[in-house]
Amino acid sequence: MERIAVVGLGAxxxxxxxxxxxxxxxVTVWNRSPERGAAPAEAGATxxxxxxxxxRGAEAVIVxxxxxxxxxxxxxxxxxxxxxxxxxxxxxxxxxxxxAAVTRLARVxxxxxxxxxxxxxxxxxxxxxxxxxxxxxxxxxxxxxxxPLLERLGSPLHLGAxxxxxxxxxxxxxxxxxxxxxxxxxxxxxxxxxxxxxxxYEALGVTPLAAQAERRRPAxxxxxxxxxxxxxxxxxxxxxVAAAADKLGLDLGLTAAARAWLAGAEQAGRAxxxxxxxxxxxxxxxxKEVRR
Ligand SMILES: NC(=O)c1ccc[n+]([C@@H]2O[C@H](COP(=O)([O-])OP(=O)(O)OC[C@H]3O[C@@H](n4cnc5c(N)ncnc54)[C@H](OP(=O)(O)O)[C@@H]3O)[C@@H](O)[C@H]2O)c1
Numbered sequence: 001m002e003r004i005a006v007v008g009l010g011a012x013x014x015x016x017x018x019x020x021x022x023x024x025x026x027v028t029v030w031n032r033s034p035e036r037g038a039a040p041a042e043a044g045a046t047x048x049x050x051x052x053x054x055x056r057g058a059e060a061v062i063v064x065x066x067x068x069x070x071x072x073x074x075x076x077x078x079x080x081x082x083x084x085x086x087x088x089x090x091x092x093x094x095x096x097x098x099x100a101a102v103t104r105l106a107r108v109x110x111x112x113x114x115x116x117x118x119x120x121x122x123x124x125x126x127x128x129x130x131x132x133x134x135x136x137x138x139x140x141x142x143x144x145x146x147x148p149l150l151e152r153l154g155s156p157l158h159l160g161a162x163x164x165x166x167x168x169x170x171x172x173x174x175x176x177x178x179x180x181x182x183x184x185x186x187x188x189x190x191x192x193x194x195x196x197x198x199x200x201y202e203a204l205g206v207t208p209l210a211a212q213a214e215r216r217r218p219a220x221x222x223x224x225x226x227x228x229x230x231x232x233x234x235x236x237x238x239x240x241v242a243a244a245a246d247k248l249g250l251d252l253g254l255t256a257a258a259r260a261w262l263a264g265a266e267q268a269g270r271a272x273x274x275x276x277x278x279x280x281x282x283x284x285x286x287x288k289e290v291r292r
Contacts, residue, residue: 001025001059001060001145001146001148001149002024002025002026002059003025003026003028003057003058003059003060004020004025004026004027004028004058004059004060004061004062004149005027005028005029005030005048005054005055005058005060005061005062005081006020006027006028006029006030006040006045006054006061006062006064007029007030007031007051007054007055007061007062007063007064007065007074007081008030008031008063008064008065008066008070008074008095009029009030009031009036009037009040010031010036010064010065010066011123011124011227011228011229011230012064012094012120012123012124012127013031013062013064013065014036014039014040015124015127015128016062016064016094016127016153017029017040017043017045018039018040018043018128019127019128019129019130019152019153020152020153021040021043021044021045023130023152025152026046027040027044027045027046028045028046028047028048028053028054028057028058029041029045029046029047029048029054030047030048030049030050030051030053030054030074032073032074034047050079050084051074051075051079051080051081051084052078052079052080052081052082052083052084053084054081054084055081055083055084055085055086055089055091056084056085056086057086058085058089059088059089059090060089060090060091060092060146060149061081061085061089061090061091061092062092062094063075063081063091063092063093063094063095064094064095065095066095066233066236067095067096067097067233067236068097068098068100068101068240070095071093071095071097071101071105072101072104075091075105075108075109076108080108081109082108082109082110082113085109085110085113086112086113087110087111087112087113088112088113089113089114090113090114090115090116090142090145090146091105091109091113091114091115091116092116092118092146092149092150093105093115093116093117093118093119094118094119094120094134095119096119096166096169096170096173096233096236096237096240097119097166097240098166098240098243098244099163099166099167099170099244101166102115102117102137102162102163102165102166103162103163106162114138114139114142115138115162116136116137116138116142116143116146116162116165117136117137117138117162117163117164117165117166118134118135118136118137118138118146118150118156118165119134119135119165119166119168119169120132120133120134120135120153120154120169121133121134121135121169121172122154123228123229124228124229125228126154127153130152130153130154131154131155132153132154132155133154133155133157134150134153134154134155134156134157134165135157135159135164135165135166135168135169135172136150136156136157136158136159136164136165137158137159137160137161137162137163137164137165137166137167137168138158138161138162138165139161139162140158143156143158170237170240170241170244173234173237173238173241174238174241174255174258177234177237177238177241177255177258177259177261177262177275177278178254178255178258179209179212180212180216180258180261180275180276180278180279181254181257181258181261181278181282182209183204183209183212183213183216183279184261184278184279184281184282184283184286185282185286186204186209187200187204187220187279187282187283188282188283188286188287189286190203190204191283191287192286192287197221201213201214201217216276216279219274219276219277219279220279220280220283223280225270225273225274225276225277225280226273226274227272227273227274228274229274229275230271230272230273230274230275231262231265231266231270231271231272231273231274231275231277231278232266232271232272233275234262234275234278235259235262235263235265235266235271238255238258238259238262238263239259241255241259242255242256242259261278261281261282262275262278264281264285265277265278265280265281265282268281268284
């Protein structure tokens with residue numbers, strides 16, 4: 001697959017397009033805010049006027065937009081991908097959305113256009129370096145056909161039929177948010193109990209949180225959380241998890257608590273910071289009484 005369209009040029013879509021250009025692919029891009037097409041165009045991409053135009057003639061259309069509503073906007077209607085994608089092509093859906101959104105996408109595509117469910121783990125740096133973990137759902141023959149493209153972007157992990165990739169992505173982010181929540185609360189607890197920071201991080205280093213504690217320490221100590229994965233998007237993912245759990249009748253208390261921390265941080269004005277800024281929010285809120 002050499003003729004690729006990339007729809008959505010945000011924090012993740014832009015480096016994906018750049019990576020594919022660097023790998024010698026013929027890339028066509030589209031983004032809702034047209035100014036984001038300028039950098040890929042300079043790097044050799046063709047800029048399309050609509051998602052349908054981007055899809056026309058492409059062997060694969062990578063979609064990397066915010067959420068289920070955005071996915072619907074770029075795929076459906078007269079200007080959507082479904083209107084332009086030709087038989088034999090594939091829509092590689094990499095955004096983090098709900099299982100229902102993936103099912104709907106498969107339904108709206110015309111006959112002969114397949115969907116590969118392929119959300120990703122890893123962030124901006126991994127996208128630029130072609131080191132994403134790609135959680136793949138789809139039929140074996142389609143996965144085999146798409147493997148060379150996926151391997152330009154990272155390591156595909158084939159997990160089952162369409163829907164399995166998105167289900168796995170929700171599980172993985174649920175873990176991440178829970179871990180950040182318990183890390184933030186443990187930092188607050190240790191500090192309030194009077195542990196020096198070095199001792200606190202040393203203690204965390206012998207727990208299952210060791211890797212995250214070490215990774216997040218510089219940001220926590222500098223109180224600086226430059227956005228790679230915006231906190232508003234993490235809250236969106238926590239909502240997707242909550243909605244999926246609700247629909248299944250699952251009662252997930254820790255999941256709900258982690259979501260509440262993210263929603264609180266967003267309401268406190270941290271929507272545009274990195275999602276790890278939830279740690280700063282937890283430290284502020286949990287120790288409010290102690291500081292009085
Ligand atoms: N950033 C990460 O580290 C990371 C890691 C793994 C997965 N993800 C997931 O990957 C996806 C993209 O994340 P990102 O960080 O690249 O987000 P982002 O920087 O906020 O970019 C979002 C993209 O979606 C587009 N978009 C939003 N609403 C739209 C609509 N209604 N119609 C058309 N386009 C719309 C935006 O267009 P405009 O430019 O016009 O706003 C932009 O291109 C999300 O599902 C996110 O959860 C992100």
